[in-house]
Amino acid sequence: MDRIWVVVDRAGERVAPLSLELLTKSKDLADQVEGVTWGDGAQLAAEAGSYGAALLHTVGDLGGRLPGPAVAAAMAARIEAGDAPDAVLVPHNYDGRDIAGRLSALIDRPVLTNVVGLTDADGLRTQHPVFGGSEILTARFTGDGPGIYVVRTKSFAAEDSGGAAADVDVWAVPQLGAADAVRVVDRHVEEREGPKLDEAAVVVSGGRGLGQADAYRMIEELAKLLGGAAGASRAIVDAGWVPYSHQVGQTGKTVKPTVYIAAGISGATQHMVGMKGANNIIAINKDQEAPIFSIADLGVVGDVNKVLPKLIEALRARS
Amino acid sequence: MNVVVCTKQIPDPANPGQLSPDTHTLVREGKLILDDSDAYGVELGLQLVEAAGGEVMLVSMAPHAEVSGLRTALAMGAAKAILVSDEALVGSDALSTAKVLAAAIRRTDPDLIIAATESTDGYTGTLPVQLAQLLDLPSVTFAKRLSVADGKVRADRQTESGYDEVESPLPAVVTVTAGVVEPRYPSFKGIMSAKNKPIEQLSLADLGIDPSAVGWAGARQEVVSVVSAEARTGGEIVVDDGDAHERIVAFLEQLKVI
Numbered sequence A: 001m002d003r004i005w006v007v008v009d010r011a012g013e014r015v016a017p018l019s020l021e022l023l024t025k026s027k028d029l030a031d032q033v034e035g036v037t038w039g040d041g042a043q044l045a046a047e048a049g050s051y052g053a054a055l056l057h058t059v060g061d062l063g064g065r066l067p068g069p070a071v072a073a074a075m076a077a078r079i080e081a082g083d084a085p086d087a088v089l090v091p092h093n094y095d096g097r098d099i100a101g102r103l104s105a106l107i108d109r110p111v112l113t114n115v116v117g118l119t120d121a122d123g124l125r126t127q128h129p130v131f132g133g134s135e136i137l138t139a140r141f142t143g144d145g146p147g148i149y150v151v152r153t154k155s156f157a158a159e160d161s162g163g164a165a166a167d168v169d170v171w172a173v174p175q176l177g178a179a180d181a182v183r184v185v186d187r188h189v190e191e192r193e194g195p196k197l198d199e200a201a202v203v204v205s206g207g208r209g210l211g212q213a214d215a216y217r218m219i220e221e222l223a224k225l226l227g228g229a230a231g232a233s234r235a236i237v238d239a240g241w242v243p244y245s246h247q248v249g250q251t252g253k254t255v256k257p258t259v260y261i262a263a264g265i266s267g268a269t270q271h272m273v274g275m276k277g278a279n280n281i282i283a284i285n286k287d288q289e290a291p292i293f294s295i296a297d298l299g300v301v302g303d304v305n306k307v308l309p310k311l312i313e314a315l316r317a318r319s
Numbered sequence B: 001m002n003v004v005v006c007t008k009q010i011p012d013p014a015n016p017g018q019l020s021p022d023t024h025t026l027v028r029e030g031k032l033i034l035d036d037s038d039a040y041g042v043e044l045g046l047q048l049v050e051a052a053g054g055e056v057m058l059v060s061m062a063p064h065a066e067v068s069g070l071r072t073a074l075a076m077g078a079a080k081a082i083l084v085s086d087e088a089l090v091g092s093d094a095l096s097t098a099k100v101l102a103a104a105i106r107r108t109d110p111d112l113i114i115a116a117t118e119s120t121d122g123y124t125g126t127l128p129v130q131l132a133q134l135l136d137l138p139s140v141t142f143a144k145r146l147s148v149a150d151g152k153v154r155a156d157r158q159t160e161s162g163y164d165e166v167e168s169p170l171p172a173v174v175t176v177t178a179g180v181v182e183p184r185y186p187s188f189k190g191i192m193s194a195k196n197k198p199i200e201q202l203s204l205a206d207l208g209i210d211p212s213a214v215g216w217a218g219a220r221q222e223v224v225s226v227v228s229a230e231a232r233t234g235g236e237i238v239v240d241d242g243d244a245h246e247r248i249v250a251f252l253e254q255l256k257v258i
């Protein structure tokens, strides 16, 4: 494969971890890897380069706009001008999905989303977990034009290969019209202590079995004692007990920690697809029949409100 | 204010899903129900028109002229629906579906188009933004709170680290997450009146769409294979007698986490 474009998402002044994963994988698959980003490209050039990007294209300062319309239109213009890559890899996150959707409609190519694996066998093939990850579906694009792949976090390792800083250039953005009318008025950052959910070595998640919002404090405390991050099932996010940024699963984060502790979580397929990749799973649930036990290395049949306080006490006593 | 809500009708997720052995796509036979994820959009649309006047119109694409999911949303309070159903649509990817919905929506003149961030059964999650691009409209995705005033929509849009307050002029496409509002249950009166609410049924010919550009004929992606994932099996199970925490501590020690 000759050339891959990777959408380089930002985490402040750095490259977002998921984009580093995509750059690393692309370096494996293609002769030339090019990043496409927004804002100050020079800021990200060294990091993007050391993970495999030879070039970094930026659409420049967004001035309070969302990245979707501008990044997609700039890519589409290059493709229409005959400068098409073989594939475009996009992070499966909020801005990534906006970019992929707009690009798809602009260049009239469909999108493969929820990608967790990529192999090159006479063209790229994608792997997707279906039915909660119990089956793996392999798909590919047919027809002409670049494929658009939206890839989930932790599908590939991010490896610094020590490449030189990427050369930065600025891509012109065509006239965008009505599609570009959204403005960010204010940004809110929900502070959280400790490591990030999708980077933590230990993740402790709570579910509806906690019984009440207050009981989530035990999850946070336990996560802190283990140097990990606190996660949640969608049931308690929807109930407003914890912010969405804690959600693990199909519509939340994918995590692959050394240890995942599920407390009061039933193990719905949509939850399991986000945490099945953990090296070790501990589940605490009062229902012996809970599906979560079918994938737990250690299953404790018991009441979270009894087991967790004792576990916390025992760990506190050691520290 | 007129609101279009994109409503998908799907097989009941309570029953285990199935892939067709020939085509490896989801089997969509039998009774379809309103996708739970769309109930939030329907509710939000209803709240907006209840405050500002106007009506909620549903737009759906489904096989076999299926209407049972639409009736549920009509029973919640939507005024009418457009249903696109055509043999040639079987096998459509998200982009083809977006083109069909865009053509249907062009026949109406909405101020706001609401969709779920993704469907429960396919969860491709690209259709709403494809739709926005095809209609040349702004899109506010992943809204977890939303209001409309002075010809503008304001929303809290989820981000990796929290949320952004964003603003867009109307018309616009918004996608809403579960929990944005609490969907109402249809009342008995609602269910009765839903039976007589208009559902306009359209074919591809009605929309002027070439059947060879959609469905299997127009598909530009294909499933190569489906295999069972390496099964993760359960391990040790202990029943708590008051000392299960000790077993957890020992396990964590063994893993050198503590």
Ligand SMILES: Cc1cc2nc3c(=O)[nH]c(=O)nc-3n(C[C@H](O)[C@H](O)[C@H](O)COP(=O)(O)OP(=O)(O)OC[C@H]3O[C@@H](n4cnc5c(N)ncnc54)[C@H](O)[C@@H]3O)c2cc1C
Pocket (backbone or CB within 6 Å): A206, A207, A208, A209, A210, A211, A232, A233, A234, A235, A236, A247, A248, A249, A250, A251, A252, A253, A263, A264, A265, A266, A267, A268, A269, A270, A271, A274, A284, A285, A286, A287, A290, A302, A303, A304, A305, B013, B036, B037, B119, B120, B121, B123
């Ligand atoms: C399109 C779609 C996307 C979704 N995406 C996600 C997602 O990303 N992430 C996600 O998590 N879910 C997701 N879901 C929801 C998912 O289907 C489940 O509804 C959800 O995961 C259930 O959360 P839960 O396990 O906390 O609650 P429940 O299923 O209600 O389970 C609670 C569990 O707690 C146990 N329990 C109760 N009391 C106690 C006690 N005192 N001590 C110990 N155990 C107790 C019960 O036995 C039960 O097993 C999605 C659903 C759909 C339709």
